[in-house]
Amino acid sequence: MIRLVQAPFDPGEALGEFCRDRTETGAVASFTGLARAENGRTDILELEAYPGFTEREIARHEAAARERFGLQDTLILHRTGPISPGEAIVFVAAAAPHRRAAFEACDFLMDYLKSRAPFWKKETGPDGARWIEPTERDRDDLARWETQ
C-alpha cells in the first residue's frame, strides 16, 4: 500500500502497525529516510506530487517488487509538502517469509523512489532555493536491478 501524507509521521509506529498480527511472516525489513539539514544549507524541503498519478506509478512498482521478491505485503509512506530537517520523508516496509527478500525489496523500492517516482523536491536555505534531481549515483543504484 502507498500513502502520501502531509503531516509528520512516526516511523516506529508505522513499523509496529505493519508487524501486527503476522503469524506467517518470518521477516519484516524497513527503511526510513530523514530530511537532512546539509550543515545549515537546508531549512526546509518541499516535496511535490502529482496526486493520482504519483500513487498509481508507485503502486505499479510495488506490485513489481511483490512479484520479484515473493513478498507477502509492502507499505510505503511518503511525505508531501514542507518537511523540516530531522523529519521522516519516506518509510518503506516489506514482509516476506524469509529475510533476504525483505531486505532486497526495501533496497529495490528505495532505488526506484529516489530516481523514478513522480515527486519533485526543492531545498530552501540561506542561499535560496534549488530543485534536487537524481544524481549519477541514484541512477547507478537503480541500474543494479535492471541487469539482474
Added chain:
Amino acid sequence: MLLFGRLADLAGWREREIPAASLAALRGVLAAEDPALFEALQAPAVRTAVDQALVTLDVALRSDSEVAFLPPMSGG
C-alpha cells in the same frame, strides 16, 4: 495543463486552461507565448502525461484533457 517542479517556477504558474486540439498544437501556443518555457519542455528529460498516462508521441486532445509536463523526478 499542469506544470511540476522547476517548470512551474520557470513559467510562474502551475495550472492553466489552454485551448488546443493536439499536444503539438499546445506546444505551438506555448512557443509563441513563452519561448523559454517551450524550450524547457523540449528537454529529453521532461516527460509528458495526458490524462495521467505517459505519452511519447503527439496525441489529440479533448476539451477536458489534462496535460502535465514532468521534469526529472526524485523522491525519498
